[in-house]
Amino acid sequence: MKKQIYKFSFPNFYYGFTLVELLFTLVIIAILISIAVGFYKQYIIKVENSKAIYDLRNLINAEIAYFAKNLSFVAFSIENIQSNGSIIKGNFFFKGLSQGVLAVAKTSANKNYLNICTKSIYGNKIYCYESEKDTIFYKISSVGKNLTNVDCPNATKNFDCKPPIWQPLH
Numbered sequence: 001m002k003k004q005i006y007k008f009s010f011p012n013f014y015y016g017f018t019l020v021e022l023l024f025t026l027v028i029i030a031i032l033i034s035i036a037v038g039f040y041k042q043y044i045i046k047v048e049n050s051k052a053i054y055d056l057r058n059l060i061n062a063e064i065a066y067f068a069k070n071l072s073f074v075a076f077s078i079e080n081i082q083s084n085g086s087i088i089k090g091n092f093f094f095k096g097l098s099q100g101v102l103a104v105a106k107t108s109a110n111k112n113y114l115n116i117c118t119k120s121i122y123g124n125k126i127y128c129y130e131s132e133k134d135t136i137f138y139k140i141s142s143v144g145k146n147l148t149n150v151d152c153p154n155a156t157k158n159f160d161c162k163p164p165i166w167q168p169l170h
Helices: 019-070
Strands: 087-089 092-094 101-107 114-120 125-130 135-140
Touching: 019 092, 019 101, 019 114, 019 125
Parallel strands: none
Antiparallel strands: 087 092, 101 114, 114 125, 125 135
């Protein structure tokens, strides 16, 4: 008796995916990736802005401590920032600017009023503290733009961070 071997063949059935199905899948994946990249960029900007606010609040505390001891605020520019993030200007020493954050401080002529500005290079806001109003303000800037000495308003006894350019931080 002979064994019968059955051969399975499906002449009208093909295994695998068609080119249209593969292209359709790639389009869906590309759309999902583009959405994810947009959300990731916004997340990075928020993180960088938070670093600038954090450093601004620490600088405010350092300047107030310096004022309590010396009865004057200290002004510094971007040139006073060391490569490790510390700021040295005379007797004033601040250690701890976050990586990518720049800061400027301007005082009035009698050194009784102070404006401090901070910005992260990868953030989109410049933050400014006015000592006479004891308020933090912000204005919109460009991502990738460095903070310059001109970006920080001069400190006076008047209102320095004027709307509509500067908005109070809530």
